[in-house]
Amino acid sequence: MIQRTPFANALTYGVMIFGFLLLIGPFVVIVSGASQTFQQVNSIPFSFLPQDRLLENMSAAWTRASLGTAMLNSFVMASLVTVGKVALSALTAFAIVFFRTPLKGFFFWMVFITLMLPLEVRVVPTYAVAADLFQPVRLLISAVTGFEVSVDWNLLNSYAGLTLPLIATATGTFLYRQFYLTLPDELAEAARMDGSGPIRFFIDMLLPLSRTNMLALTTIMFVYGWNQYLWPLLMVTDPQYKTTMMSLVALLPSDNGTPDWNVTLAGSLIIMLPPLVVVAVLQRWFVRGLVATEK
Amino acid sequence: MADIAIRAVRKSYGKTPTLHGIDLAFASGEFVVILGPSGCGKSTLLRMIAGLEEITAGEIAINGRVVNRLEPRERGCAMVFQNYALYPHMTVAGNIGYALKVAGVPKAERLRRIEETARIVGLVDYLDRKPAALSGGQRQRVAMARAIIREPSVFLFDEPLSNLDAKLRVTMRAEIRKLHQRLSATSIFVTHDQVEAMTLADKLVVMNKGVVEQVGQPLDIYHRPASIFVASFIGSPAMNLFDAHISVDDACLAFGGTKVAIDKALAARLGERHVTVGIRPEQCVVTSEARGISMKVDFVEELGSGRVVHSELDGHPFAACVDEETLVRPGDRIALELPLAHLHVFDRETGRRIELEFEPRSGRSATKRQMLEAV
Incomplete structure (x- = not known):
């Protein structure tokens, strides 16, 4: 704001406080509700004051929804999605930006177009593929030879099935491409003159230079992977592979059951923590990387 | 190596x-x-x-x-x-x-x-x-x-x-x-x-x-x-370039209302034609009205060790370097002598150099040193 009048300042602060309350409000409800007893959480009016029952409620939620396995599964899934995505996008963008091939434009647009097709849109065909990976080969064989080959090969109930479809999307590639384009051509040329080949250049130059980029993507992707609900719901039937978002359903009080919202809220607080920790830890590096940009 | x-x-x-x-x-x-x-x-x-x-x-x-x-x-x-x-x-x-x-x-x-x-x-x-x-x-x-x-x-x-x-x-x-x-x-x-x-x-x-x-x-x-191109690109201030005409009958190079006499044989070799002539600003010599080409001074650039006088010749901008002692102001007239030895002649169509010497390889020959003055 260019003008600084008391009224303008008051208005600014007003809007800011309103926005802050809007964001922090639900969180306050979760924290206070999760620390209250069954009676307190169901009393009207609702008390926004935290009580001392937090740990009890948490442990109740942990056992009821068997959060142990679910947390582990979610953590493995989110980590695999993050690592896979960062690796894949760094490499695809490298191929698109630094190599001169006749089909470069074609490949870029093929990748780019998938930006408009998030998982939710293509969930049915993606499921069909994941559920029967051998199908294309089988179709080919039956078309050529007339034989029906029966091979059962699918990704249901596996970490591969949980993560692969989430890894193959364009957002990260696009982010990396934009970053690579900001690097001067001379950098690659100087490295070439110094005798470094493409792989060496990638490891020695691009990886260290894209650290900020990588951490930003890691933050986003971990939260994205952790919060997946629809896809695990489709891929997983075996309780061994349940993720936290699925077990959240088990925490909801059933229609005619006891409305113990305190346990539900404590459970969701546990589930919320890992992404919160990741954001809190990486944000420090993230901001540092942004501030100390080197030319 | x-x-x-x-x-x-x-x-x-x-x-x-x-x-x-x-x-x-x-x-x-x-x-x-x-x-x-x-x-x-x-x-x-x-x-x-x-x-x-x-x-x-x-x-x-x-x-x-x-x-x-x-x-x-x-x-x-x-x-x-x-x-x-x-x-x-x-x-x-x-x-x-x-x-x-x-x-x-x-x-x-x-x-x-x-x-x-x-x-x-x-x-x-x-x-x-x-x-x-x-x-x-x-x-x-x-x-x-x-x-x-x-x-x-x-x-x-x-x-x-x-x-x-x-x-x-x-x-x-x-x-x-x-x-x-x-x-x-x-x-x-x-x-x-x-x-x-x-x-x-x-x-x-x-x-x-x-x-x-x-x-x-x-x-x-x-x-x-x-x-x-080379003439105008090398040297600072840049070489002055202007139009001139080679006359075989008069055996001279005509420009700016003056004629610079050249060797008869040379004129015959070059033939009757229009050419572009160049001279570096530092090779123009300040002289008397009678001997040089008179030009009106448009503006003067001070360099400390000397000054660059800007004027016009036949509608082309013309610069000349003069020493500290030569005091000129915009609006003054200045008379410049353009020694033949320092003139560069170029074909107007191809832009290539035309040698004024009979034998280009013999270095600075006598013909080139024949400084023939403005008529």
């Missing part, structure tokens, strides 16, 4: 040709400067020698070995880029030693050579710094050290001084020259700055629009520019 041969080299981007057949040969240890305006293809040529651009046609040989198909690292060239292209995440030592690291030189050996190279360019105290914490001149030195450490047989400089301020440019120019004397590797230096070109070059190559206009020693090119 390596000699370089460039034979009928062409470059096209898609269907657009940028280099139209370049033939050049550089001797081992020579300091070659390629000079030309932006877009003339000089950087492209350098990058083709380095191996960063593909050669569309023709061939380039370094030390007798055709390098068309070789990777940059196999050509024995090192390059200093205009924006230095330092690796921003590495320290100065890391930058200088990167080529050795890639080549797999053991660490102890590498550190020794980094230190040694840093000493040559005066960077020993800065080895732990990142490029972002260096001044422009220091970055330039890092870029040079990075080239030196590879002990290349050919040094390539792509306008390395144009990002520096005027004073630093002069210092670095001297340092590059000193470095060349010390390492005596063949060096090719691309620039659009004619002062840099004149001061640095053993051999000067002037390029324009994808062709080589003239190759030679800087002074030769200054004294005998082969074309109108």
Whole structure:
């Protein structure tokens, strides 16, 4: 704001406080509700004051929804999605930006177009593929030879099935491409003159230079992977592979059951923590990387 | 140390040709400067020698070995880029030693050579710094050290001084020259700055629009520019160029309402025609009204050691350098004598130089020294 009048300042602060309350409000409800007893959480009016029952409620939620396995599964899934995505996008963008091939434009647009097709849109065909990976080969064989080959090969109930479809999307590639384009051509040329080949250049130059980029993507992707609900719901039937978002359903009080919202809220607080920790830890590096940009 | 041969080299981007057949040969240890305006293809040529651009046609040989198909690292060239292209995440030592690291030189050996190279360019105290914490001149030195450490047989400089301020440019120019004397590797230096070109070059190559206009020693090119382009590009202030007519009957060169008599035989050889005549501002001589061409002074540039007088001749802008004692003000009239020995005559159609001497190879002959005055 260019003008600084008391009224303008008051208005600014007003809007800011309103926005802050809007964001922090639900969180306050979760924290206070999760620390209250069954009676307190169901009393009207609702008390926004935290009580001392937090740990009890948490442990109740942990056992009821068997959060142990679910947390582990979610953590493995989110980590695999993050690592896979960062690796894949760094490499695809490298191929698109630094190599001169006749089909470069074609490949870029093929990748780019998938930006408009998030998982939710293509969930049915993606499921069909994941559920029967051998199908294309089988179709080919039956078309050529007339034989029906029966091979059962699918990704249901596996970490591969949980993560692969989430890894193959364009957002990260696009982010990396934009970053690579900001690097001067001379950098690659100087490295070439110094005798470094493409792989060496990638490891020695691009990886260290894209650290900020990588951490930003890691933050986003971990939260994205952790919060997946629809896809695990489709891929997983075996309780061994349940993720936290699925077990959240088990925490909801059933229609005619006891409305113990305190346990539900404590459970969701546990589930919320890992992404919160990741954001809190990486944000420090993230901001540092942004501030100390080197030319 | 390596000699370089460039034979009928062409470059096209898609269907657009940028280099139209370049033939050049550089001797081992020579300091070659390629000079030309932006877009003339000089950087492209350098990058083709380095191996960063593909050669569309023709061939380039370094030390007798055709390098068309070789990777940059196999050509024995090192390059200093205009924006230095330092690796921003590495320290100065890391930058200088990167080529050795890639080549797999053991660490102890590498550190020794980094230190040694840093000493040559005066960077020993800065080895732990990142490029972002260096001044422009220091970055330039890092870029040079990075080239030196590879002990290349050919040094390539792509306008390395144009990002520096005027004073630093002069210092670095001297340092590059000193470095060349010390390492005596063949060096090719691309620039659009004619002062840099004149001061640095053993051999000067002037390029324009994808062709080589003239190759030679800087002074030769200054004294005998082969074309109108070279004449106007080399020298500061730029050479005055104006129209003139060669008359065979009168045996003279007519311009600006005056006639400069030339040798009869010469006039006969050249034939009746319109030409472009040039003279450098520093070679005009102030004289009396009776002997010179009188011009009205438009404005005066003070240089301290002298001044440049700007006026007009036949509608063409005309500059002349005068000494400190010659006081002129805008609006004054000044009489200038244009000695025949210093006149350059060019064909108006082709832009090429026409020799005024009978035998161009005999040096400054008597005919040229016949200073014939304005009638």
